[in-house]
Amino acid sequence: MKILVVDDSAVQRKIIIQIIRQAGFNNDVLEAQDGRDAIQKLGLNFKDVGLVLCDWNMPNLSGIEFIEGVAKVPQVAAIPLIMVTTEGTENKIEEAYSKHPRLAGYIIKPFTAEQLKSKIEPFLK
Amino acid sequence: METKEIFIQSLKNAVMEVFSTTLSLIPEIKEKEFVFDGEQKEVVLSCIGLAGGIEGTLNLIFSRDSACNMVSRLLNSEQVELNQDVLDGTGEMANIFAGCFKRHLESAKFNFELSIPSVIHGMDSLHIVKLTKTEQISLYISCHYFDLFLVLVIPSEVQGRIRPEEQKRSDQSKDVSKILGDLTKEK
Ligand SMILES: [Mg+2]
Numbered sequence: 001m002k003i004l005v006v007d008d009s010a011v012q013r014k015i016i017i018q019i020i021r022q023a024g025f026n027n028d029v030l031e032a033q034d035g036r037d038a039i040q041k042l043g044l045n046f047k048d049v050g051l052v053l054c055d056w057n058m059p060n061l062s063g064i065e066f067i068e069g070v071a072k073v074p075q076v077a078a079i080p081l082i083m084v085t086t087e088g089t090e091n092k093i094e095e096a097y098s099k100h101p102r103l104a105g106y107i108i109k110p111f112t113a114e115q116l117k118s119k120i121e122p123f124l125k
Numbered sequence: 126m127e128t129k130e131i132f133i134q135s136l137k138n139a140v141m142e143v144f145s146t147t148l149s150l151i152p153e154i155k156e157k158e159f160v161f162d163g164e165q166k167e168v169v170l171s172c173i174g175l176a177g178g179i180e181g182t183l184n185l186i187f188s189r190d191s192a193c194n195m196v197s198r199l200l201n202s203e204q205v206e207l208n209q210d211v212l213d214g215t216g217e218m219a220n221i222f223a224g225c226f227k228r229h230l231e232s233a234k235f236n237f238e239l240s241i242p243s244v245i246h247g248m249d250s251l252h253i254v255k256l257t258k259t260e261q262i263s264l265y266i267s268c269h270y271f272d273l274f275l276v277l278v279i280p281s282e283v284q285g286r287i288r289p290e291e292q293k294r295s296d297q298s299k300d301v302s303k304i305l306g307d308l309t310k311e312k
Contacts, residue, residue, distance in 0.1 A: 008241065009217035011210055014200055057220060059241050086224025086239070089231045108228070109221045110146035 001050035001124075002028045006038040006066070007084070008058040012109075016053060016084065016116065023117045025124050035061025039069070046076050051104075051123045056085035056092070068099040080104035080123045084111070131233050132262055136277060139225035140266055147221065148198050150268045157265040159274045161251040165189055167207065168251045171219035174240035179230075181279035183223045184253065187215060191271035198270055207246060216242035222275065253278065 003020065007013045013031050020029065030045060032038035035058055042049060052070075056063040063085060071077050081104055083096050088108035097103050105119045126134070137154050144152045161168055167189035175181050187195065193204040196214035204211050219242045227237065253276055255261060262277040 009213055009220070011196060011199060011214040012217050014210070018201070057224075057239055057241055086221050086227075088224060088228045089236070091236070109224060110143045112146055 002030055002045060002048045003120075003124075004030045004032060004038065004041055004045070004049050004052045006032040006035070006041075006052065006058070006063065007055040008034055009055075012055070019113045019116050020120070020124075022113065023121065023124075027124065034058040035063060035066035038066050042070070042076055042079075046079070049079055051120060052079060052081040053084045053107075053120070054081060056083060056087045056096075064096060064099060067096065067103070071100040071102065077102060082107060082119060082123075084116070085109060129260075129262065131230070132277065132279070133264075135226055135229035135233070136262065136264060136275065138229045139222055140264065140275065142225050142229075143218070143221055144266075144268065147218075148195070148268075150198075150270070152266045152268040155265045155267075157263060157274075159186065159253055159261070159263045159276050161186065161188075166248050168247055168249075169207065169212065169215050170245045170247075170251065171215040172243050172245070173219045173223040175223065175237045175279075176240070177237035178235050179237045179279055181259070181277065183219060183226065184274075184276045184278065185215060185219045185222065186251065186253075186274040186276065187271070191273055194271040195273070212244050212246060216244045226277075258282070 005013050005016050017029050030041045030049070032041045038054065042052065054063045054067060063083065067081060070081065081100060083103065084107045086109040093106055096106065104123065107116060107119055133156065140152060140154055144150045165188040169187045169189065169192045171185045173183045175183060189207055192207060192211050192215050195218065196211045197204045199214055200210065223239050227239065253261065258281050259278055260281045264275045266273050266275060
């Protein structure tokens with residue numbers, strides 16, 4: 001099972017992947033740099049992707065636009081998708097759940113390794 | 126509390142939260158005007174635009190070594206030059222600071238949107254010019270490994286007159302219409 005990490009920051013993607021590895025998971029990780037890239041990566045690998053971690057603020061196509069689109073496509077809507085974003089106000093969290101009602105979680109940056117690990121672990125076992 | 130005080134407190138809270146969570150560090154924070162003293166030649170500025178209830182920019186300014194040391198700490202791997210990771214890391218930190226600041230301001234009913242980061246890298250000197258009708262709130266943040274300035278640039282009126290609940294654009298346009306209506310009324 002593959003994990004798709006969507007974030008416009010290469011450093012943030014590296015940090016997330018480090019935490020995944022430190023937690024003992026050696027799943028293949030696909031990386032996407034914005035929402036458009038994520039469409040391609042998810043579309044071409046949807047049968048293998050078992051978890052998506054998605055940033056909100058990204059150029060070209062934002063995370064919120066991406067997850068809204070994902071939620072409307074039955075083939076990918078059920079893939080566990082966790083937002084990992086600095087957008088942590090109540091109305092933003094509500095907005096995300098309204099665009100993708102099956103959202104599997106919401107992680108607010110800054111996060112600790114432990115916080116990320118505990119949110120993703122259930123989907124990787 | 127005055128609006129400016131709310132902003133300063135929210136910025137300080139955000140800095141504490143970001144440092145302790147992502148870097149496991151407790152920084153020292155001082156209100157201090159931004160100066161780049163040129164002791165180190167290279168400078169990196171990462172910037173996030175704010176729009177909506179507050180319009181302005183949130184800027185982080187690092188010397189070359191500080192940028193490298195911060196990203197070394199973020200990635201647990203030593204960065205000795207201003208490579209793409211270091212520059213990217215300063216942008217992502219600005220993004221995280223801005224989001225955290227926004228969350229800390231939520232209870233004060235300030236609501237605004239964040240842009241994607243931009244990162245500027247230059248040499249020798251840097252001034253953040255104080256344009257007309259803007260204010261700068263500047264914090265000097267230091268820890269054992271690096272230091273930086275955080276400069277929030279906002280319209281001067283946000284600090285004084287505008288109450289958070291009055292910030293909606295529609296309200297502003299009503300003000301404009303009202304004032305224009307009054308001014309153009311035939312006597
Ligand atoms: Mg981002």
